[in-house]
Amino acid sequence: xxxxxxxxxxxxxxxxxxxxLGKAEEDFSRSLAQQPDYGPAYHNRGMARFFQKNYxxxxxxxxxxxxxxxxxxPPYAGRAMVLDRVGRKDEASKAYAAAxxxxxxxxxxx
Numbered sequence: 001x002x003x004x005x006x007x008x009x010x011x012x013x014x015x016x017x018x019x020x021l022g023k024a025e026e027d028f029s030r031s032l033a034q035q036p037d038y039g040p041a042y043h044n045r046g047m048a049r050f051f052q053k054n055y056x057x058x059x060x061x062x063x064x065x066x067x068x069x070x071x072x073x074p075p076y077a078g079r080a081m082v083l084d085r086v087g088r089k090d091e092a093s094k095a096y097a098a099a100x101x102x103x104x105x106x107x108x109x110x
Contacts, residue, residue, distance in 0.1 A: 005034035024048045039068030043075045073102040
């Protein structure tokens with residue numbers, strides 16, 4: 001990860017933790033402008049957007065993160081939460097199953 005991308009990403013984390021979701025989203029976007037192939041930054045921006053109830057943008061970010069980091073659990077979990085929240089239950093169920101396979105045991109159906 002490049003220096004400037006990391007700076008924006010780290011500051012975005014701090015802003016997110018402070019509850020400044022719009023500002024965090026801006027910094028995650030700045031990080032992605034510097035390094036558009038970094039999946040975790042898409043996930044982080046997706047979370048900021050999710051909690052701002054910008055579900056279409058959050059879903060797009062989680063999908064981008066999945067394309068870039070298909071073996072990572074967080075974007076699958078985010079995708080499942082968005083789909084569940086917007087009432088797309090069948091798709092949410094599939095997303096939860098994918099998250100289960102990657103280790104999110106709380107959503108696994110026995």
